[in-house]
Amino acid sequence: MVTLADLGVLRAVRAGTDGVLEIVITPTFLGCPAMRVIEAELLAVLAAAGHPDGRVRQELAPAWSSDWISAEGRRKLAEHGIAPPGPANEPLPVRLGLAAPCPHCGSAATRPQSMFGATRCQTVLVCTACLETFAQMKGM
Numbered sequence: 143m144v145t146l147a148d149l150g151v152l153r154a155v156r157a158g159t160d161g162v163l164e165i166v167i168t169p170t171f172l173g174c175p176a177m178r179v180i181e182a183e184l185l186a187v188l189a190a191a192g193h194p195d196g197r198v199r200q201e202l203a204p205a206w207s208s209d210w211i212s213a214e215g216r217r218k219l220a221e222h223g224i225a226p227p228g229p230a231n232e233p234l235p236v237r238l239g240l241a242a243p244c245p246h247c248g249s250a251a252t253r254p255q256s257m258f259g260a261t262r263c264q265t266v267l268v269c270t271a272c273l274e275t276f277a278q279m280k281g282m
Contacts (some may be wrong), residue, residue: 164197
């Protein structure tokens, strides 16, 4: 649905100083439990592409920013019912009790339902117009 490149998690694919192909990634959230699975899948892709000695390296600095999500990534998130975060360096809007716009119907009449979504990088909101719940990716 959305790629690691779309999310800005994929930072580089390059030859390491020892000539071994490495993939550099930055997690969207420190301590993300999905990182082990992501690393295993990337290593499998490297091996299938003829690089069985390839490696995955996490870079934590600079920290991931929601600004790294591509326009295509934002479109795909919204298309699949996940409200993408706004720009990281922009002041948060005052919505007087309203949360992110609903990705299903576009209504601004939404409210937080839970600070904790399916993953640590998401929160759950509910739309009072269409009554759908949806995830919002937390901005950083």
